[in-house]
Amino acid sequence: MLRLRMSVEDIARTRLAAPGLCELPVSMQALQLVGHPYRRMWRSATGRLPRQAGRLWELVPARGDVPLFLAPEMVDDLEEAIDIVQSTPAARIRAEVTVGRGTRPSAWVEDLCRGRTQARHELGVAMRAYHDRVMAPLSSVHTRVVTAELSHRTRQIAAEGIATMLNSLHPAIRWRAGVLEVAGPMNADVDLSGRGLRVMPSVWPRPGVALDWSQPTLVYPIPYAIWLAETNAGYDGARAALGGTRATVLQTLVDEHTTTSLARAVALSPSSASAHASALRRAGLVVSQRRGKAMVHSLTPLGLDVVTASRGGDVPG
Numbered sequence: 001m002l003r004l005r006m007s008v009e010d011i012a013r014t015r016l017a018a019p020g021l022c023e024l025p026v027s028m029q030a031l032q033l034v035g036h037p038y039r040r041m042w043r044s045a046t047g048r049l050p051r052q053a054g055r056l057w058e059l060v061p062a063r064g065d066v067p068l069f070l071a072p073e074m075v076d077d078l079e080e081a082i083d084i085v086q087s088t089p090a091a092r093i094r095a096e097v098t099v100g101r102g103t104r105p106s107a108w109v110e111d112l113c114r115g116r117t118q119a120r121h122e123l124g125v126a127m128r129a130y131h132d133r134v135m136a137p138l139s140s141v142h143t144r145v146v147t148a149e150l151s152h153r154t155r156q157i158a159a160e161g162i163a164t165m166l167n168s169l170h171p172a173i174r175w176r177a178g179v180l181e182v183a184g185p186m187n188a189d190v191d192l193s194g195r196g197l198r199v200m201p202s203v204w205p206r207p208g209v210a211l212d213w214s215q216p217t218l219v220y221p222i223p224y225a226i227w228l229a230e231t232n233a234g235y236d237g238a239r240a241a242l243g244g245t246r247a248t249v250l251q252t253l254v255d256e257h258t259t260t261s262l263a264r265a266v267a268l269s270p271s272s273a274s275a276h277a278s279a280l281r282r283a284g285l286v287v288s289q290r291r292g293k294a295m296v297h298s299l300t301p302l303g304l305d306v307v308t309a310s311r312g313g314d315v316p317g
Helices: 008-012 023-030 037-045 051-057 078-086 090-098 107-113 117-160 162-167 224-230 234-242 244-252 259-266 270-282 301-310
Strands: 002-005 173-176 179-182 188-191 198-202 208-210 217-221 286-291 294-299
Touching: 023 037, 023 051, 023 117, 037 117, 037 224, 051 117, 078 117, 090 107, 107 117, 117 162, 117 198, 117 224, 162 173, 224 301, 244 259, 244 270, 244 301, 259 270, 259 294, 270 286, 270 294, 294 301
Parallel strands: 002 188, 198 217
Antiparallel strands: 002 179, 173 179, 208 217, 286 294
């Protein structure tokens, strides 16, 4: 568990930010997760990885932390990012690439860790190929998803405050009594000491904290509901992502339903209807409120966006 201790000054300096090319290595992990929205976008666009990008897979593990030197802080220009990465001291590359690995690195990785010019050149070639063939074709949808998520969080801060925003980012992130807890393999207490916190949505499938950047940065996964709403998945896409029954439940909740009436409408048992509504609630698509003895379910704005997209842009009446 990583515990970030935040003073009033830290809270005052907490801000939202859009990711830049720091997404390159973490998107590589997303491509390896079956069911991840970024992977589905990639497969529908090209589904093929360029041969020249192969060197990157020797550096980025399928799970766990990515080498941070591959994720330059707040850089949007590809050539600038490549220049920063190629200028990384060999000692840092060696420390970040070999940590936690039980297998011997390849000859090319060993050359990179020694600072060999040819190895650095090949790393730049791999980054360009991956960016041009994977990231660039998906950039417009990715930008739309990130923009929608940041807009949602901005409204949330205005209406409910920073504490509520932090507590709703991910189940592994919790704010309480001046401490932001991030569940993970690292066990440490860190005082932000007035530096503030940058909060950044990402395609990375799990939360993480970059402490070595100029401003400590909390990276959290973009919620599934945002992906569904902004990629215009349509009913077939929602069905594939949520499952047929759950997609039907989502469509049915255009109108408010109690658990009992929802069960009747979709021909389920009350317990199954309740379980599906709970899953959709955890995804941010449904809100449930108790009214007397009944639990009433309805769509959130994000849930309504998903249903609207599935109906070709027609807002349900």
